[in-house]
Amino acid sequence: MAWTREEMAARAARELRDGYYVNLGVGIPTLVANMIPPGIKVTLQSENGMLGMGPFPYEGEADPDLINAGKQTITELPHSSYFSSADSFGMIRGGHINLSILGGMQVNEQGDLANWMVPGKMIKGMGGAMDLVAGVPRVVVVMEHTEKSGAPKFKRQCTLPLTGTAVVDLLITELGAFEIDSRGGGATLIELADGVGLDEIQSKTEAHFRVCSTLA
Amino acid sequence: MTSKVYPDAAASLEGLLFQGMTIMAGGFGLCGVPENLILALRNSGVMDLTVIGNNVGCDNHGMWHVLTNGQIKKVLASYVGENKVLEQLYMNGGIEIEFNPQGTLAERIRAGGAGIPAFYTRTGYGTAVAEGKETRQFQGEWHVMETGLTADLSLVKAWKGDTEGNLVYRKTARNFNPMIATAGNVTVAEVEELVQPGELEPDQIHTPGIFVQRIFKGTQYVKYIERLTTRPRQAAAAGEAH
DSSP: OOOOHHHHHHHHHTTOOTTOEEEEOSSHHHHGGGGOOTTOOOEEEETTTEEEEOOOOBTTOOOTTOBOTTSBBOOEEEEEEEOOHHHHHHHHHTTOSOEEEEEOSEEETTOOEEOSOOTTSOOOOOTTHHHHHHHOSEEEEEOOSBOTTSOBSEESSOOSOOSBSSOOSEEEOSSEEEEEETTTTEEEEEEEOTTOOHHHHHHTOOSOEEEOTTTO | OOOOBOSSHHHHHTTTOOTTOEEEEOOBTTBTOOHHHHHHHHHHTOOSEEEESSOOOBTTBTTHHHHHTTOEEEEEESOOOSOHHHHHHHHTTOSEEEEOOHHHHHHHHHHHHTTOOEEEESTTTTSGGGTTSOEEEETTEEEEEEEOOOEEEEEEEEEEEETTOOEEOOGGGOTTHHHHHHHEEEEEEEEEEEEOTTSSOGGGOSBOGGGOSEEEEOOOOOOOOSBOOOBOTTSOOOSOOO
């Protein structure tokens, strides 16, 4: 059995460390907010200008002046702070955010990421994704292992326009997890989802990767 | 004695608008958007605008009004989703869009307002964003040169302002507004509460009045919420653990 969306988010949540400042992308990464392990403190950054993102407001208490980067209404916490977009991306570009968890369309074995446009389709824009992958020291991508057609998304070379080059440190799909050495050391399969065999993941992956000794 | 205070949005724009001008407007999505000024801009009918901002409104809201009125020829933005009119215009070649990474856009505006003509950033290196731009290595890493941005006119929205143009923003409605306030040849601010000097705490002012040439009290704020998300009262808190 491959991992569910929740299990993928839970695997990503295992990357959180006590004291981390973290930016979560939309989609599966957002679920990580509900899976922070007990006993560790994590402060969530929202790139539109907030640290210490709180939960959704109670019904009837939504404040239009308080949204996250996905335009959802949220709340503040006692330690929250607000700042401009320039300060926000200063935090991101300056390496002050410890971890970024975001979605992907394609990743390659060098850690290149494509997640912002498909040629021929309407381009919505990259938002903050290029800044996040360029500036945050550890980048985790959570995405489905293949296209609906079955085509692999973990590739030798990305065919879609890139968001960043050599930026992905960990790739989590429903089939397993790959550590990627973004300094040119290549990719290593470090975990398999329960019930997923090496044969299956190899047949659905285009990228070259080593297999961690505990899995071989 | 000169006064920065104007009675309303239309009056505050008098004498400032011309065809082909560049206008920056604050806001992230529909949060912290100068709603009154955008409607006055639409009503003015001024044409061939270049508009700089994180977004260009979304369906039926914000800068969408100016876009739908055919007044915009070029946009610099980081994200333009949820905007069918823009999508159609772009697909038909009826509008030019220059996509900027959000942090690069924020920094270009900050730099423009601070008199810095260009800077280097790692963001976008090796991507389409870097095409045609100067690149350079610092400490072994490649960077892309990006230029500062200024505008003929900046439109910002603040929570409170005083008659000297000092501004205080509220929560995430701050976003791009402080940098945009610094980068306009003329900056017009609309505020929810217009107060007398001394009523704002000098230590708490986000935008000093030097950056604001005209100010007025806005009315009839819609503050449309794009994605209303709530939780039932009984549910355990989600979102952040301690």
